[in-house]
Amino acid sequence: xxxxxxxxxxxxxxxxxxxxxxxxxxxxxxxxxxxxxxxxxxxxxxxxxxxxxxxxxxxxxxxxxxxxxxxxxxxxxxxxxxxxxxxxxxxxxxxxxxxxxxxxxxxxxxxxxxxxxxxxxxxxxxxxxxxxxxxxxxxxxxxxxxxxxxxxxxxxxxxxxxxxxxxxxxxxxxxxxxxxxxxxxxxxxxxxxxxxxxxxxxxxxxxxxxxxxxxxxxxxxxxxxxxxxxxxxxxxxxxxxxxxxxxxxxxxxxxxxxxxxxxxxxxxxxxxx
Numbered sequence: 001x002x003x004x005x006x007x008x009x010x011x012x013x014x015x016x017x018x019x020x021x022x023x024x025x026x027x028x029x030x031x032x033x034x035x036x037x038x039x040x041x042x043x044x045x046x047x048x049x050x051x052x053x054x055x056x057x058x059x060x061x062x063x064x065x066x067x068x069x070x071x072x073x074x075x076x077x078x079x080x081x082x083x084x085x086x087x088x089x090x091x092x093x094x095x096x097x098x099x100x101x102x103x104x105x106x107x108x109x110x111x112x113x114x115x116x117x118x119x120x121x122x123x124x125x126x127x128x129x130x131x132x133x134x135x136x137x138x139x140x141x142x143x144x145x146x147x148x149x150x151x152x153x154x155x156x157x158x159x160x161x162x163x164x165x166x167x168x169x170x171x172x173x174x175x176x177x178x179x180x181x182x183x184x185x186x187x188x189x190x191x192x193x194x195x196x197x198x199x200x201x202x203x204x205x206x207x208x209x210x211x212x213x214x215x216x217x218x219x220x221x222x223x224x225x226x227x228x229x230x231x232x233x234x235x236x237x238x239x240x241x242x243x244x245x246x247x248x249x250x251x252x253x254x255x256x257x258x259x260x261x262x263x264x265x266x267x268x269x270x271x272x273x
Contacts, residue, residue: 003031009082011035013065014092016043018204022241023089023248033057035078039064065092065118075125084133087252088126088151090119095169095206097213108168115172119153123183134190144191150252153180153196160271177263184261193260195251200267201229201238234269
């Protein structure tokens with residue numbers, strides 16, 4: 001029996017570890033062929049190997065999403081290998097914990113280039129391909145009756161309000177919510193759905209680094225900063241990468257065909273806006 005995403009092709013950036021990897025595995029389990037894209041070539045290959053074990057076609061691509069040339073190469077390789085792109089998940093991202101007055105121009109550029117610029121230009125490059133896949137008669141009408149692609153961006157609970165020690169990160173993730181809405185409007189004539197998720201406290205290598213950095217800044221022990229966040233979660237637990245992957249899979253599914261321009265918190269109730 002066919003799986004939910006049989007015949008679909010997904011690009012998942014940042015899929016070498018953490019939530020991005022969980023998303024790649026979930027989409028593959030649901031039937032999709034997956035491009036495991038990551039700045040780390042070795043972890044991209046490791047994820048692709050796990051996808052192959054699931055019986056799916058997979059391609060490992062090394063990409064720095066801050067580079068437009070590397071984004072274009074990723075898209076070209078995907079189309080050459082699979083012939084199409086149905087899903088884009090922009091999970092690649094970097095975080096930093098540093099007091100406002102210590103933020104440098106280099107910090108700002110590195111974080112914004114990856115989290116915001118990378119998201120925008122991955123959407124542009126993949127979106128062009130998705131539009132090319134829309135039948136000519138649909139393009140002529142300027143209105144589609146069914147979805148011709150799904151894009152899911154990664155914001156964060158830090159994008160919902162300011163963070164005194166995560167200025168660049170919070171700003172980049174707040175901006176992701178805005179560009180998600182803009183892209184949803186731009187792609188609406190083709191019924192290409194664009195949404196975002198805001199993960200909460202999810203124990204991953206990124207969150208472990210945030211915990212260590214906060215512990216150093218605040219004179220706390222490792223684990224205390226993460227526990228302080230978890231204590232504020234109404235569901236009284238941290239999330240898992242699989243929790244977020246499930247939300248992404250829903251937004252890629254036909255059940256979400258009438259959802260676009262939205263940002264879904266996956267945080268146990270930490271933020272409620």
